[in-house]
Amino acid sequence: MFTLDYLRHFRFLGYAIFDLSLTFLGIALAAPLLSKLFLNIGIYIPYKSWILWALPIGIVAHLLVGVITPMTAQFIDPSSHYVLKIVIVVLILLGSIGIKKVAN
Numbered sequence: 001m002f003t004l005d006y007l008r009h010f011r012f013l014g015y016a017i018f019d020l021s022l023t024f025l026g027i028a029l030a031a032p033l034l035s036k037l038f039l040n041i042g043i044y045i046p047y048k049s050w051i052l053w054a055l056p057i058g059i060v061a062h063l064l065v066g067v068i069t070p071m072t073a074q075f076i077d078p079s080s081h082y083v084l085k086i087v088i089v090v091l092i093l094l095g096s097i098g099i100k101k102v103a104n
Contacts, residue, residue: 015071027054044100052095056088 008016031050038045055071062072074081075088 019069023054023058024051027051027057039102042102044098044102046098049095049098052091056092056095059088 004018007018010017012020027050031047034050035045035047059072059075062069063076068076071084074084
């Protein structure tokens with residue numbers, strides 16, 4: 001029988017493929033609802049932006065609930081892991097392209 005530990009055993013660049021897959025699947029399922037909610041307040045956010053923001057949102061969510069994952073720990077480490085920090089900032093910037101203020 002498969003366990004969560006077994007599924008997390010498979011890794012890519014030190015990150016569990018299972019966790020990354022669930023992150024992107026979850027945001028892909030939630031993106032249409034989130035876009036519709038933001039459209040109600042006059043902000044158009046494309047589906048693509050939510051996908052690009054999946055990892056940054058995950059880091060913020062983990063920080064808010066106090067669960068420090070390896071990626072979260074690496075991101076908040078001020079003395080190293082600069083490639084990860086650059087990737088997260090680039091994802092935020094790329095995700096910001098296409099956001100528009102629209103009339104309600």
